[in-house]
Amino acid sequence: MSGEDTLRVLQQGVFGVLSLLTPEGTPYGIPLTYAVRDGQRLSLYIHCAREGRKLDCLHAGGAAHFVVVGATHVVPEKFSIEYESVMLEGSLSEVTDEAEKRQGLLCIAEKYSAGFDGAACADAAGKATRVLRFDVESMSGKRLRETS
Template sequence: MTMRRNKQALCQEECEQVLRRATSGVLSLTSLDGFPYGVPLSYALVDGVIVFHGALEGQKIDCIRRDNRASFCVVDADDVIPEKYTTAYRSVIVKGRIAIVTDEKQKHDLCIALAKRFYPDESAAEVEYAQFASRLCLMVLTPEQITGKMGLELMQRKEQAQ
């Protein structure tokens, strides 16, 4: 689907920058009753895939097992400009398939990469992983489509800076 306001579209490099800068987003899945289910999560972009962690069971896991299609939305700018009745925003939406990681080495490596994104002490991450690995679920969203958009205010600022 083509973006209606394509002048405001982010290029793929800008989308990746947003995904690297932001620390959380909303993962949207289809719930068991067919309604959308959105859950805020921290994440890491690792080798082109988006990595999440969570409990081994629960609504999110049930949804993924039923239908692995997912959408993930990240907003990394959201400045309200009240006098103009607008917002200077920048956001990215990733659509793709999400999978539960079952390979133990991959689970370990992705978990350490996720942990290092927020706290760079790898030895501390290893200690935490050893303690919680048996109760931890790692999920990987493989992007099929990545789109991004910025509000007119940010677009104008960007054009003025060039």
């Protein structure tokens, strides 16, 4: 896909799968929600609990992979599936700056709760939540559309 289409699928995706390595060196993937920040550097914001396996993996090393699957459609008569997907490679880090943490939570709230008071949600979640930033180092998109 073009870079523009790839970014569109990433921005419109509902969830993605974050893959990391555990401290023991085994793969760990988890589906989660995210929001895109398209500034000087393309990044994703992810929120999570204050403790857990994802954070254990983060502290073991910051390399990460993220996959989003967009629109899909099974084409049974062609034994095929139409799809669009995005794969990202990058680094994962915890956001420690309070202003950026709030901005990340606002991005997530605006994406998933448009029309509601995102600031109130972000402020309420701030103390109980950690925010992670996935900085994109490479991005690729793929699409298959069956033709008649």
